[in-house]
Amino acid sequence: xxxxxxxxxxxxxxxxxxxxxxxxxxxxxxxxxxxxxxxxxxxxxxxxxxxxxxxxxxxxxxxxxxxxxxxxxxxxxxxxxxxxxxxxxxxxxxxxxxxxxxxxxxxxxxxxxxxxxxxxxxxxxxxxxxxxxxxxxxxxxxxxxxxxxxxxxxxxxxxxxxxxxxxxxxxxxxxxxxxxxxxxxxxxxxxxxxxxxxxxxxxxxxxxxxxxxxxxxxxxxxxxxxxxxxxxxxxxxxxxxxxxxxxxxxxxxxxxxxxxxxxxxxxxxxxxxxxxxxxxxxxxxxxxxxxxxxxxxxxxxxxxxxxxxxxxxxxxxxxxxxxxxxxxxxxxxxxxxxxxxxxxxxxxxxxxxxxxxxxxxxxxxxxxxxxxxxxxxxxxxxxx
Numbered sequence: 371x372x373x374x375x376x377x378x379x380x381x382x383x384x385x386x387x388x389x390x391x392x393x394x395x396x397x398x399x400x401x402x403x404x405x406x407x408x409x410x411x412x413x414x415x416x417x418x419x420x421x422x423x424x425x426x427x428x429x430x431x432x433x434x435x436x437x438x439x440x441x442x443x444x445x446x447x448x449x450x451x452x453x454x455x456x457x458x459x460x461x462x463x464x465x466x467x468x469x470x471x472x473x474x475x476x477x478x479x480x481x482x483x484x485x486x487x488x489x490x491x492x493x494x495x496x497x498x499x500x501x502x503x504x505x506x507x508x509x510x511x512x513x514x515x516x517x518x519x520x521x522x523x524x525x526x527x528x529x530x531x532x533x534x535x536x537x538x539x540x541x542x543x544x545x546x547x548x549x550x551x552x553x554x555x556x557x558x559x560x561x562x563x564x565x566x567x568x569x570x571x572x573x574x575x576x577x578x579x580x581x582x583x584x585x586x587x588x589x590x591x592x593x594x595x596x597x598x599x600x601x602x603x604x605x606x607x608x609x610x611x612x613x614x615x616x617x618x619x620x621x622x623x624x625x626x627x628x629x630x631x632x633x634x635x636x637x638x639x640x641x642x643x644x645x646x647x648x649x650x651x652x653x654x655x656x657x658x659x660x661x662x663x664x665x666x667x668x669x670x671x672x673x674x675x676x677x678x679x680x681x682x683x684x685x686x687x688x689x690x691x692x693x694x695x696x697x698x699x700x701x702x703x704x705x706x707x708x709x710x711x712x713x714x715x716x717x718x719x720x721x722x723x724x725x726x727x728x729x730x731x732x733x734x735x736x737x738x739x740x741x742x743x744x745x746x747x748x749x750x751x752x753x754x
Contacts, residue, residue, distance in 0.1 A: 373422060373753040376438075380424035380484040383436055383444060388424035388484070389512055394504035394750035395420040396489035397496045397545035398580060398712060399703050400554050400569075401663075401670055402648040404678055406539025408601050408641045409560040409612035411648035414541055415569060415746040416549035417580075421487040421500035422753070425508040428480030433468055435461050438486035449480060454533045463498050464505045466533030470525045471506070476515050481508075490740070492586030494704020498534075499542035502526035507547070507750045519547040519750065520562050537595050538705075549749040556652050560614060567655050569746050574660050575717050576698070581727055582740040583684035585708030594705055597637060597678065604638040607631065613638055618646040640677040644670060664699025664714045671701030671711075680706025684736055688713070691730040695723050712744065 373391040380388045395416040402412035428434075433447045437460060445461050452469040456462075464483060471478050483505065489497040506522040509515070517525075523543035530536050530543075540559050549555050553566040571578055605613050608624055616624045621642045628635050647666050654662045671689050675681040685702040688711040692700040698714040715723050724741045731739050 376422045376424045376484060376486050377754060379438060379486075380426075380482070383484055384426070384434070384482045386426065388482075389426040390508065390752055391422060391424045391754040392504050392508040392511070392750070392752050393420045393422045394500045394507060394546045395549070395747055396500045397542060397549065398578075398710075398744045399541065399545075400578075400712070401651045401667060401701075402541070402644060403670065403674055403703070404597060404601075404680070404705070405614075405641055405644050405648070406541040406559040407537070407598055408605070409614035410641060410645045412541045412557050412559060413554050413567070413648050413651060414545035414549065414557070415554040415744075416545060416551075416749050417489070417495060418745060418747040419487075419489045419495065420747075421485060421489060421497070421504045423504045423508055424484045425505075425512060426482045427512050428482060430480055432480045433465060434482045435464055436484045438484070449478065452533075455535065457533075460501075462534045463501045463529070466529030467502050467505045467526055468509070469533050470529040471509060471515070473528075474525060476513065478509055478513060481512070483508075490582055492708065493582040493740075494702075494706070494709025495580070495582075496542040496546060496704075498530065498536075499526065499546045502529055503543055503546040503750050507752070511752060520544060520564070522750075523547040537598050545749070547750045549746070551748040552746050554655070554746060556648070560612070565652075567652060569655060569660075571660055571714075572717070572745075576660055577715055577717050577720050578744045579713040579715060579720065579724070580703075580710050580742055580744045581688045581713060582710045582742075583682075583688065583708060584737040584739060585682055585684050593680070593707055597680065600634055600637045601641060604628065604631075604634040607634065608638070613641040614645065616642050618642055636677040636679070640673045643673055661698055664697070667699035667701045667712065667714060668693065674702055674706060678706070682706075682708055683734075684708070684731070684739075685711050687730055687734060687736070688727055688739070691727050692723055695719070695726045697723060
């Protein structure tokens with residue numbers, strides 16, 4: 371989606387050229403699932419797929435929103451009327467960002483916005499975070515707020531948690547705002563410290579495929595919230611601030627203390643072992659051994675499937691088919707209950723593996739998946 375195309379459509383809608391055009395990407399999480407709201411470690415990277423926004427300021431307290439991807443005309447909202455729970459469609463995401471900025475004391479007097487996105491919705495690739503971050507960055511620039519990207523990510527998370535009502539962690543917004551091309555982002559979600567880890571699979575003859583199962587998911591659904599509540603219960607029972615505080619070598623003792631709390635045991639086990647998998651992946655990439663991360667990815671899928679129980683038949687089919695066809699590793703990515711899986715594969719095997727997955731879906735009577743290569747891209751930025 372070109373910046374000029376989005377700017378031209380803005381001019382058609384609003385009768386004037388926009389003050390600027392900004393972009394924010396979706397993301398793939400390489401490893402570290404459901405750890406972010408437990409103060410743990412994650413390792414996402416940005417996708418070339420992005421939300422693009424043409425934006426201009428207003429001075430009359432009005433927010434006007436239009437999306438190239440949603441049927442309908444311009445939605446007009448008054449800033450003074452913005453409140454959590456008031457919006458129930460896509461406009462809640464940009465409106466929530468404006469609300470969060472104003473709640474934080476920043477003087478936003480209105481905006482005209484036209485959006486277009488190539489991030490697949492409901493695929494576990496953070497289309498909502500891309501939408502939030504591109505609006506936050508545009509308003510930061512236009513209103514000279516001077517906020518660092520990680521602070522914008524925090525405000526976007528607040529918009530999604532409070533305004534939209536989705537209990538997500540900080541990973542998605544930080545990835546969209548802060549990732550760098552050719553790198554994966556090693557993020558400590560407790561203190562928000564970041565390390566950019568070189569991640570050039572092509573140089574080693576490897577590829578990372580994303581398989582969008584076409585099974586839609588929604589973070590605001592009850593199952594996601596129940597998992598988060600279960601993790602918080604586990605931390606409370608173990609007397610720690612967050613599950614991040616349970617060391618990997620102390621996991622067995624911690625689980626023993628939980629007694630017959632079977633569901634909590636499973637959730638705690640996943641989070642603690644997943645944090646260790648992130649650290650192991652970082653070490654392997656730093657050592658220049660990307661092939662060795664394959665089994666770590668597969669371990670992560672087993673944990674998400676069996677302990678966290680957020681997989682689905684389509685995601686399991688991707689993983690099982692890919693591994694049977696010689697993939698180095700595979701796992702679901704994102705919050706689960708649908709969405710996408712990632713597959714680490716030798717470059718020479720991409721076509722064969724893609725065909726195998728497509729045939730397996732057809733044989734299972736599932737909707738045909740969308741398969742594409744994931745290449746680490748740049749984070750949020752101004753285009754024009």
